Amino acid sequence: xxxxxxxxxxxxxxxxxxxxxxxxxxxxxxxxxxxxxxxxxxxxxxxxxxxxxxxxxxxxxxxxxxxxxxxxxxxxxxxxxxxxxxxxxxxxxxxxxxxxxxxxxxxxxxxxxxxxxxxxxxxxxxxxxxxxxxxxxxx
Numbered sequence: 001x002x003x004x005x006x007x008x009x010x011x012x013x014x015x016x017x018x019x020x021x022x023x024x025x026x027x028x029x030x031x032x033x034x035x036x037x038x039x040x041x042x043x044x045x046x047x048x049x050x051x052x053x054x055x056x057x058x059x060x061x062x063x064x065x066x067x068x069x070x071x072x073x074x075x076x077x078x079x080x081x082x083x084x085x086x087x088x089x090x091x092x093x094x095x096x097x098x099x100x101x102x103x104x105x106x107x108x109x110x111x112x113x114x115x116x117x118x119x120x121x122x123x124x125x126x127x128x129x130x131x132x133x134x135x136x137x138x139x
Contacts, residue, residue: 026128030125057084
């Protein structure tokens with residue numbers, strides 16, 4: 001007895017896998033941009049709380065990628081992916097806008113190339129995550 005999947009089922013499966021792989025790549029891209037911006041893995045981003053925030057983004061980005069690619073804890077993975085996109089985006093807006101305590105070097109610097117790359121990756125990851133979560137909720 002052979003089991004076959006219907007075309008709509010295969011299509012949904014392929015879409016889900018493509019979304020997971022895309023989400024993993026986006027999360028790793030966000031993590032990578034933050035590693036580069038802080039000057040390497042150990043990097044020195046001042047003030048200290050900003051550097052710690054970078055490390056958190058980088059570590060959670062790796063966790064998200066692993067969870068999405070492995071297919072484990074997908075709801076958790078997508079919620080964490082939302083954080084990987086939204087957390088740094090909020091930091092970007094605050095650091096470029098009003099500034100943050102002891103961190104005003106980037107005020108008004110909205111077009112810094114590495115920042116624009118990060119924001120683009122973050123917005124795409126947020127859009128993908130919200131789409132996936134909305135579809136999962138409807139299903």
